[in-house]
Amino acid sequence: MTTNQDNKKPQKVLATYALAALIIIFLLNIFVIPGLMERSVVETSYSDFLSALDSRQVKEVEFDTANYTIYYTMEQDGRPMICKTGLMYISDELIDRMTASGAEFASVIPTQQSPLLSLLVGLVLPVILFAGVGVLLSRMMAKSMTGGPGGAMAFGKSNAKIYVKSSTGIKFSDVAGEDEAKELLTEIVDFLHNPQKYREIGASMPKGALLVGPPGTGKTLLAKAVAGEADVPFFSISGSEFVEMFVGMGAAKVRDLFKQANEKAPCIVFIDEIDTIGKKRDGQIGGNDEREQTLNQLLTEMDGFDGSKGVVILAATNRPDSLDPALLRPGRFDRRIPVDLPDLQGREDILKVHAKKIKIADNVDFREIAKAASGASGAELANIVNEAALRAVRQGRRFATQADLEESIEVVIAGYQKKSRVLSEKEKLIVSYHEIGHALVAAMQTSSAPVHKITIIPRTSGALGYTMQVEEGEHFLMSKEELENKIATLTGGRAAEELIFHSITTGASNDIEQATKLARSMITRFGMHEDFDMVAMENVTNQYLGGDSSLACSPETQTRIDEKTVELVRAQHKKALKILQDNLAKLHELAKYLYEHETITGEEFMEILMRKQEVPAHAAAD
Numbered sequence: 001m002t003t004n005q006d007n008k009k010p011q012k013v014l015a016t017y018a019l020a021a022l023i024i025i026f027l028l029n030i031f032v033i034p035g036l037m038e039r040s041v042v043e044t045s046y047s048d049f050l051s052a053l054d055s056r057q058v059k060e061v062e063f064d065t066a067n068y069t070i071y072y073t074m075e076q077d078g079r080p081m082i083c084k085t086g087l088m089y090i091s092d093e094l095i096d097r098m099t100a101s102g103a104e105f106a107s108v109i110p111t112q113q114s115p116l117l118s119l120l121v122g123l124v125l126p127v128i129l130f131a132g133v134g135v136l137l138s139r140m141m142a143k144s145m146t147g148g149p150g151g152a153m154a155f156g157k158s159n160a161k162i163y164v165k166s167s168t169g170i171k172f173s174d175v176a177g178e179d180e181a182k183e184l185l186t187e188i189v190d191f192l193h194n195p196q197k198y199r200e201i202g203a204s205m206p207k208g209a210l211l212v213g214p215p216g217t218g219k220t221l222l223a224k225a226v227a228g229e230a231d232v233p234f235f236s237i238s239g240s241e242f243v244e245m246f247v248g249m250g251a252a253k254v255r256d257l258f259k260q261a262n263e264k265a266p267c268i269v270f271i272d273e274i275d276t277i278g279k280k281r282d283g284q285i286g287g288n289d290e291r292e293q294t295l296n297q298l299l300t301e302m303d304g305f306d307g308s309k310g311v312v313i314l315a316a317t318n319r320p321d322s323l324d325p326a327l328l329r330p331g332r333f334d335r336r337i338p339v340d341l342p343d344l345q346g347r348e349d350i351l352k353v354h355a356k357k358i359k360i361a362d363n364v365d366f367r368e369i370a371k372a373a374s375g376a377s378g379a380e381l382a383n384i385v386n387e388a389a390l391r392a393v394r395q396g397r398r399f400a401t402q403a404d405l406e407e408s409i410e411v412v413i414a415g416y417q418k419k420s421r422v423l424s425e426k427e428k429l430i431v432s433y434h435e436i437g438h439a440l441v442a443a444m445q446t447s448s449a450p451v452h453k454i455t456i457i458p459r460t461s462g463a464l465g466y467t468m469q470v471e472e473g474e475h476f477l478m479s480k481e482e483l484e485n486k487i488a489t490l491t492g493g494r495a496a497e498e499l500i501f502h503s504i505t506t507g508a509s510n511d512i513e514q515a516t517k518l519a520r521s522m523i524t525r526f527g528m529h530e531d532f533d534m535v536a537m538e539n540v541t542n543q544y545l546g547g548d549s550s551l552a553c554s555p556e557t558q559t560r561i562d563e564k565t566v567e568l569v570r571a572q573h574k575k576a577l578k579i580l581q582d583n584l585a586k587l588h589e590l591a592k593y594l595y596e597h598e599t600i601t602g603e604e605f606m607e608i609l610m611r612k613q614e615v616p617a618h619a620a621a622d
């Protein structure tokens with residue numbers, strides 16, 4: 001019974017092919033083959049034939065009485081040609097004309113193919129053709145079902161790219177900063193080069209390492225650098241490639257990838273954006289079966305091979321908390337390599353690495369640029385350098401300067417200067433006071449960072465003015481007081497508007513958003529409110545992608561949190577108002593300067609602020 005069942009499918013397939021073949025043969029016989037056979041015969045009119053006879057061009061003639069056709073040959077452009085025309089009836093006169101013209105009676109009708117040959121062409125050939133195609137197809141299908149490698153068009157084949165030594169051309173020296181990550185990866189490269197050293201002690205390499213960090217910090221770059229440094233083959237595949245195109249192929253691809261890797265060992269397998277397949281299996285009905293199968297296959301394969309053989313798996317993600325815990329247990333991705341946003345030194349190094357690629361003035365102070373670009377990722381820094389080069393070209397210079405770099409920080413962070421957007425005089429004045437409000441509140445609270453630069457040139461990002469703050473040293477911990485001061489600074493813009501114009505504008509929406517977020521976090525996450533002590537009211541997910549948070553408390557508590565948040569912001573807003581009120585003269589002076597010059601640097605700002613108070617005319621007038 002079982003064999004019968006097994007045979008049923010191929011038989012059915014064969015029957016389908018036979019039917020298709022018959023239909024096609026039928027069509028061929030009707031339309032194509034007769035056409036082919038007659039193609040070389042030219043049809044002419046009867047009078048053409050007669051005039052050709054009279055002008056002695058006709059060589060041979062044959063009457064096909066059965067089909068009422070005359071076939072004749074003549075020469076055209078030196079080449080013989082067979083023509084045909086309708087046969088009226090064979091008169092004596094016609095015969096006379098023919099003899100007179102010197103044409104011969106001969107066999108002209110194009111030779112019919114022998115019946116055997118036409119049978120061959122019409123029937124046997126297509127059958128052979130179809131059988132051939134059928135066999136090919138069924139072989140391919142069988143192969144793709146088992147996920148086997150090879151074959152002309154195997155659908156399940158993994159399309160991992162193989163990098164061999166230095167084919168990427170990227171070395172560790174191209175990756176600036178990230179020293180811890182580089183150290184850990186260097187160890188892996190070293191293991192692949194001389195495993196003996198490690199085996200002697202009895203140490204075995206971790207099977208997998210997971211590069212974790214925010215977008216643009218150089219995870220993919222690091223993996224490529226490993227490929228460049230290692231002497232071994234390097235397979236690279238992106239997580240999304242596992243789930244593309246055909247359902248059910250993801251698992252086959254994983255299997256195939258590991259099979260290839262095992263054959264090529266020692267080698268490195270790199271799975272980029274692993275979160276696309278490695279998401280937590282949630283067991284929901286209607287979950288993504290395809291993804292789960294792929295993940296299961298990956299887990300099985302990672303257990304299946306023996307670590308001492310020298311297959312090291314690297315993966316990168318910016319959503320480590322969404323990964324399935326099974327992936328992270330020892331024996332799989334047991335090593336986590338954090339790839340964080342670069343610190344001041346790191347930023348300077350990254351800028352230098354990328355500056356080598358462009359023509360740049362010798363006197364550029366990269367430290368200054370790195371300071372101003374606090375919080376930028378490696379990708380953003382690379383972009384800043386490129387923008388600087390573009391700006392230099394735009395202005396017809398042959399190399400980039402410090403000013404180009406400074407401008408491009410603002411471009412990358414705040415968007416291009418918008419030349420066409422012209423603020424009305426009144427708006428310009430409001431924006432000036434708003435920005436100075438921020439800066440003044442910041443400067444007056446001792447522990448707030450001084451400003452680097454303020455501009456009121458509108459940006460394409462929509463910001464009308466822009467205050468760039470510089471952190472003098474690196475900050476990792478923030479005290480409650482510093483956070484409160486920051487909120488006060490954020491409210492400073494609006495406070496200045498209230499104080500001077502006695503009306504408020506929409507310009508503070510971004511400030512409000514940030515202030516609220518900060519105040520909320522102080523209460524719900526940092527335990528900085530006496531009412532809630534050290535209880536977390538919020539859980540943060542996706543810490544590398546902006547940090548969404550979800551509330552984890554009762555609705556009553558939520559209401560109280562909301563109230564406390566408002567209280568906190570209000571207190572800081574009051575503080576900002578008071579600071580500005582106390583320094584009204586300076587506020588006027590600074591805002592006037594900004595209004596007139598449109599930009600003010602940190603030094604100019606401090607200079608005006610520290611200047612001996614003269615009796616300001618407009619303050620008195622107020």
Ligand code: ADP
Binds near residue numbers: 216220
């Ligand atoms: P991701 O972490 O999102 O994978 P990438 O590795 O793709 O980020 O980095 C994008 C680009 O940013 C790189 O091609 C490189 O030009 C630049 N970059 C990021 N980090 C660094 C770094 N540490 N050193 C030099 N360039 C970097």
Ligand code: MG
Binds near residue numbers: 219220272316
């Ligand atoms: Mg990447």
Ligand code: ZN
Binds near residue numbers: 434438508511
């Ligand atoms: Zn503002």
